[in-house]
Structures are given as structure tokens and as C-alpha cells.
Amino acid sequence: MNWTLAQRAEKMNPSVIREILKVTEIPGIISFAGGLPSPQTFPIxxxxxxxxxxxxxxxxxxxxxxxxxxxxxxxxxxxxxxxxxxxxxxxxxxxxxxxxxxxxxxxxxxxxxxxxxxxxxxxxxxxxxxxxxxxxxxxxxxxxxxxxxxxxxxxxxxxxxxxxxxxxxxxxxxxxxxxxxxxxxxxxxxxxxxxxxxxxxxxxxxxxxxxxxxxxxxxxxxxxxxxxxxxxxxxxxxxxxxxxxxxxxxxxxxxxxxxxxxxxxxxxxxxxxxxxxxxxxxxxIDRHVPTIRALYKKQCEAMLAALDREMAGLGLTWNRPAGGMFLWVQLPPGMKAIPLLDKAVKKGVAFVPGSAFYAQGADESTVRLSFVTATVDQINTGMVALAAAIRESL
Ligand SMILES: Cc1ncc(COP(=O)(O)O)c(C=O)c1O
Structure with a gap:
């Protein structure tokens, strides 16, 4: 059957991110990619x-x-x-x-x-x-x-x-x-x-x-x-x-x-x-949400400390969020996040290239890191691997 698609259906592109994220689902990979809340916080x-x-x-x-x-x-x-x-x-x-x-x-x-x-x-x-x-x-x-x-x-x-x-x-x-x-x-x-x-x-x-x-x-x-x-x-x-x-x-x-x-x-x-x-x-909710805040704050601090430690001198910059689940990294000038992801995945760590989030004029040297899904130990190990991938890309 030759379906004639509506114009709007033609506009629905497979999310670049979903495609990229498939590699992040490889078992054993430490993922800073997904936007998933920590299952530890679910009030089962x-x-x-x-x-x-x-x-x-x-x-x-x-x-x-x-x-x-x-x-x-x-x-x-x-x-x-x-x-x-x-x-x-x-x-x-x-x-x-x-x-x-x-x-x-x-x-x-x-x-x-x-x-x-x-x-x-x-x-x-x-x-x-x-x-x-x-x-x-x-x-x-x-x-x-x-x-x-x-x-x-x-x-x-x-x-x-x-x-x-x-x-x-x-x-x-x-x-x-x-x-x-x-x-x-x-x-x-x-x-x-x-x-x-x-x-x-x-x-x-x-x-x-x-x-x-x-x-x-x-x-x-x-x-x-x-x-x-x-x-x-x-x-x-x-x-x-x-x-x-x-x-x-x-x-x-x-x-x-x-x-x-x-x-x-x-x-x-x-x-x-x-x-x-x-x-x-x-x-x-007044009893529950403070436990999520405390956990995410601890995770965010661990990621910021790991960035300070592992990325020193590599030419990256990043922000220090006051809440939420994500932080944003600017790679050294000229380094692109999509090829870096390839190298990072080979070393066992994944992130989301920031270019996926732009409606126009994407900055290809940006990266989104989630600090809530990986454990503190995984954050520490993952950041060593990410720093190695960055060094290789310099
Ligand atoms: C900014 C923003 N808006 C909306 C959503 C959708 O959330 P949900 O449909 O789970 O409420 C998300 C999910 O990650 C989000 O990050």
C-alpha cells in the first residue's frame, strides 16, 4: 500500500536524540544521557x-x-x-x-x-x-x-x-x-x-x-x-x-x-x-520532595567535584545548577559533541550532544549531563572515562 502522508506527518522526524541514545543503552555503559528521575525516589x-x-x-x-x-x-x-x-x-x-x-x-x-x-x-x-x-x-x-x-x-x-x-x-x-x-x-x-x-x-x-x-x-x-x-x-x-x-x-x-x-x-x-x-x-509531598532535593543535590555536587577534578586544564566550562537534573558543558573551542560521544561510548560513558536542543543555529560544542540517574561511584568512574575521551579529541 502506498500511503499518502499528511504534511504534518512528514514533519515528524525521528528524534535525533532517540537515535543517538540507542548507543547509550548498551549494557554496562554509565549514562549521563537520559532524563530519567532516580528510581530510588519512587514512593512505591x-x-x-x-x-x-x-x-x-x-x-x-x-x-x-x-x-x-x-x-x-x-x-x-x-x-x-x-x-x-x-x-x-x-x-x-x-x-x-x-x-x-x-x-x-x-x-x-x-x-x-x-x-x-x-x-x-x-x-x-x-x-x-x-x-x-x-x-x-x-x-x-x-x-x-x-x-x-x-x-x-x-x-x-x-x-x-x-x-x-x-x-x-x-x-x-x-x-x-x-x-x-x-x-x-x-x-x-x-x-x-x-x-x-x-x-x-x-x-x-x-x-x-x-x-x-x-x-x-x-x-x-x-x-x-x-x-x-x-x-x-x-x-x-x-x-x-x-x-x-x-x-x-x-x-x-x-x-x-x-x-x-x-x-x-x-x-x-x-x-x-x-x-x-x-x-x-x-x-x-512536603515530606517526600525534600528527600529528592537532598539526593539530587548530593549527586550534583559529586558531578561538579568530578568535573573540577578530571577536566582541569582541558578547556571546558560548565554551569553550577541550583536545582533540577541537568548541567550544561561547553567543550573546548572546535570540539564537537557528536564525534566525542562515539569515543566516550567506547570508553563506557554516554551523554547527550547539546545540538539536539536547538531550534536554529545549534552549538555543536555543547553537552547535556544528567546527574540524577548514575550513582556517585558511577559519576566518578564515568567522568574519568569522559576526560580520557576529551583528551583524545584535543
Ligand atoms: C521541560 C520538560 N517539559 C515536559 C516534560 C514532559 O514531562 P511529563 O510528560 O513526564 O510530565 C519533560 C520531561 O522530561 C521536560 O523535561
Whole structure:
């Protein structure tokens, strides 16, 4: 059969990263590549107890079709939890999604026409580019530095009239891939530009709770509530296999997102929602998340110490994230990450070449390292191997 593909299907490329990451799955390899939360942090016992309780108390409802908006008590929990970020959200603005990845897909469907301009950070989350691209936008990279997007370049690219950007997609906290965080001043400047130019913000915040020493500044959405869609996730604070996330939308936009959600999957699994609501009641998250923060902080410190030790004098630079799962490395001038990965894998260590995360003008000398999946011992051994691969490439 000769299938004629839709134009949008033609735009769906196999993620370069998935292809590259296949080599990182070779048994025995130490991987700084994947974006996987540490399974040590999964609350297995609490989930088991909650599953039993939901099945014995509400089994018939929990296994039935349910409302597309999501399970009421979970929506209420989310609205309450967002207060700590300075967001005044009513539960009826909360749409429970099948991971925050679905939130990105729904946003793409309702806001992007073929040819619409959309703005992203440099670099940005690859999964967002994958969600946006099938809607055939023109993706424009906004200049960014260690603190996120440059507010003046954002103003210059916001556009007007028919050329006005549909939105800017931003990751203010412990960004994937770089681990960087927007300062308070930068948030204020970006929100000001968005307000003045009428530019909607899509704010993606799956890592915000994973701070090491101090919580990040209040969200962009708290400064621009009518012009923002905020995406959150349970993947990094409970477990990604639950596929539970949420979005917060202004009341005017919510119905369209809900219709897109209905078409996509009717609703997010109601059993998972009820189990998580059961786990979350009685303040579990306030006891649980500090244990994740402590573990990731220790892992991050181990990776930074190993970088200081092993990479001294090799001409690399890297940042020191204040939370999250990733850090970002700039290789010596002229050294490219993809050929380096080949050499590194032969020595038993893997990472993600940073070029995969750029919408335009990729910097091929960048590397994303995850510090959460490997153990401290593996981090130490892996960094020796990575330094050897770098020496060979000099
Ligand atoms: C920035 C960002 N947004 C969204 C997601 C999707 O997360 P999930 O669908 O598991 O909530 C991820 C996953 O790694 C991410 O890094």
C-alpha cells in the first residue's frame, strides 16, 4: 500500500536524540544521557497502600470513564499547591493531562496554524519542539544567556499584526537541557515585555520543586495570569510512569484546551489520578520532595567535584545548577559533541550532544549531563572515562 502522508506527518522526524541514545543503552555503559528521575525516589510503598485503598473504597468509580477535566480532589490539590509560587488559581482552571508532554501537544493544537511564528529559548526542551513542529510553525529562537531569554530580543521578535508570535515557550526553573534558572529581575523584565507586547507565555515547570538550597522566584504566570498557560508535572516529584501532569489556563482559553484533550484521550487515567490524590493527602509531598532535593543535590555536587577534578586544564566550562537534573558543558573551542560521544561510548560513558536542543543555529560544542540517574561511584568512574575521551579529541 502506498500511503499518502499528511504534511504534518512528514514533519515528524525521528528524534535525533532517540537515535543517538540507542548507543547509550548498551549494557554496562554509565549514562549521563537520559532524563530519567532516580528510581530510588519512587514512593512505591505509599503507592501500593493507596492503590489498595482506592480499589477497596472506590474501585467501581476509579475504573470507570471519568470527567475530561480531571479528578476534583486532585485539581483542588494542584490549585492549592500553586499558591506557594504566588499563583492564585481556581480548581476549574486546572486541566489534568497525561503528562505535561500532553499539555504541550494540546497547546500546539489550539494555538499554532501552519506558518505561525512561535518563540523558544536557545536552547530549549526537545520534546516541546517535537510537540510544536507537526503544527508547522516557524520556530524562532530568542537569544538567551545563563539566566534564560534576553528580554530585549524577545521584544524585538514578538512581532505585530499578522506577524505577531502566537506565544513564547519558556522554562524558568532548572531548565532542560541547561539546568539554568531565570533570576527575579529577568522574570520581571520578560513578564513586562509579554504584557506590553501582548505576547502569550507558555510556562513549563516540571523541575521547579527540585531546588537545592532555596526555592526559585515566583512563576512568570503569577505575573501575567491572563496571558499564560502554565504546565506542571508529577513525573519528577512522584514517578513519570504515572503519566500525570496538569495545565493551568485562563478561563477564556480553557474550553478549547479541554476540547482538544477530549479528542486526544477523553481523560487521563482516573485510577492513576485517584491513587495520586490518595498519596498526596495529609501533606505527603512536603515530606517526600525534600528527600529528592537532598539526593539530587548530593549527586550534583559529586558531578561538579568530578568535573573540577578530571577536566582541569582541558578547556571546558560548565554551569553550577541550583536545582533540577541537568548541567550544561561547553567543550573546548572546535570540539564537537557528536564525534566525542562515539569515543566516550567506547570508553563506557554516554551523554547527550547539546545540538539536539536547538531550534536554529545549534552549538555543536555543547553537552547535556544528567546527574540524577548514575550513582556517585558511577559519576566518578564515568567522568574519568569522559576526560580520557576529551583528551583524545584535543
Ligand atoms: C521541560 C520538560 N517539559 C515536559 C516534560 C514532559 O514531562 P511529563 O510528560 O513526564 O510530565 C519533560 C520531561 O522530561 C521536560 O523535561
Amino acid at each position: 510503598e505509599e503507592m501500593r497502600v493507596a492503590c489498595e485503598r482506592v480499589l477497596s473504597q472506590d474501585g467501581k468509580v476509579a475504573l470507570q470513564y471519568a470527567a475530561s477535566e480531571g479528578y476534583g480532589p486532585l485539581r483542588e490539590w494542584v490549585a492549592q499547591d500553586l499558591r506557594k509560587q504566588g499563583m492564585q488559581v481556581s480548581p476549574d482552571q486546572v486541566l489534568i493531562t497525561t503528562g505535561s508532554q500532553q499539555g504541550l501537544d494540546l497547546v500546539a493544537k489550539i494555538l499554532i496554524d501552519a506558518g505561525s511564528r512561535i518563540l523558544v529559548e536557545t536552547p530549549t526542551y526537545l520534546g516541546a519542539l517535537q510537540a510544536f513542529t507537526p503544527m508547522e510553525p516557524t520556530v524562532v529562537s530568542v537569544n538567551s544567556d545563563a539566566h534564560g531569554v534576553d528580554a530585549e530580543d524577545l521584544r524585538a521578535k514578538a512581532g505585530t499584526g499578522a506577524d505577531k508570535a502566537r506565544f513564547v515557550y519558556l522554562l524558568p526553573n532548572f531548565q532542560n537541557p541547561t539546568g539554568r534558572t531565570m533570576t527575579e529581575e529577568r522574570r520581571a523584565a520578560v513578564a513586562q515585555v509579554a504584557l506590553e507586547t501582548g505576547l502569550p507565555i507558555i510556562e513549563d515547570n516540571p523541575y521547579g520543586d527540585l531546588w537545592f538550597d532555596a526555592p526559585p522566584a515566583p512563576s512568570l504566570s503569577s505575573r501575567h495570569p491572563d496571558g499564560s498557560v502554565y504546565l506542571g508535572s508529577f513525573s519528577k516529584i512522584l514517578a513519570p510512569g504515572l503519566r500525570l501532569g496538569y495545565l493551568i489556563a485562563p478561563k477564556t482559553l480553557y474550553p478549547k484546551l479541554l476540547q482538544a484533550k477530549q479528542a486526544a484521550d477523553l481523560h487521563t487515567p482516573s485510577f492513576n489520578q485517584r491513587v495520586v490524590a490518595e498519596v498526596l493527602k495529609d501533606g505527603f
